[in-house]
Amino acid sequence: MKKIKKYLKKHLTKDRYRHTLGVAYTAAALAMKYNPDTSNANLVKRAHLAGLLHDCAKCMSDEKKLHICDKNNISYTRIEAQHPYLLHGKVGAYIAKKKFKINDKDILEAITWHTTGRPDMSLLEKIIFIADYIEPSRKPIPELDLIRRLAFEDIDKTMEKILSNTLKHLKEKNVPVDVMTQTTYESYKKY
Ligand code: DGI
Ligand code: FE
Ligand code: FE
Secondary structure (H helix, E strand, O other): OHHHHHHHHHHOOHHHHHHHHHHHHHHHHHHHHHOOOOOOOHHHHHHHHHHHHOOOOOOOOHHHHHHHHHHOOOOOOHHHHHOHHHHHHHHHHHHHHHOOOOOOHHHHHHHHOOOOOOOOOOHHHHHHHHHHHHOOOOOOOOOHHHHHHHHOOOHHHHHHHHHHHHHHHHHHHOOOOOHHHHHHHHHHOOO
């Protein structure tokens, strides 16, 4: 944990580091709420760890992100190639595995998919996706207070709400939607 925090302090901006701690603690709180086995503190710890690592590649240059993907056979879509910031999840999972020896597949997937989501996400994946959106230092987003409350009431409805807000935001800004973001939204629309 010390080694991870030292790495994050060195490689992230101050604001990104603050966001990271917010996601880690928010994810831990969501894990406390949704942990199916209350005698097991493991999910809380794993959510905290995944939260800490989720943006570890966020401040890396686009060139470096693409280079790491190319060198390690990490595939990416056309939209990801055009907007390499979308790759910070995939590259972050690579760093978590290689540098910090994280072998917990669920943690690595939660980091990988935290920006676009994916259909049929695990509980831990949903927790990181949601914590990323609602953590305390997030800049104001429409309906944020409502989503923060909803997050502790209905996890799948919260996924639907965040995804529909994100798609709306991307359309308003006229930026291309990655196929995974759209597919994820379609799969949570039923809630
Ligand atoms: O890394 P964070 O800022 O904490 O959060 P994030 O990893 O969820 O990234 C958020 C950004 O990603 C936000 O500006 C919306 C954007 N995003 C999510 N899905 C898509 C997308 N951008 C594009 N171009 N296409 C997408 O499908
Ligand atoms: Fe991110
Ligand atoms: Fe984040």
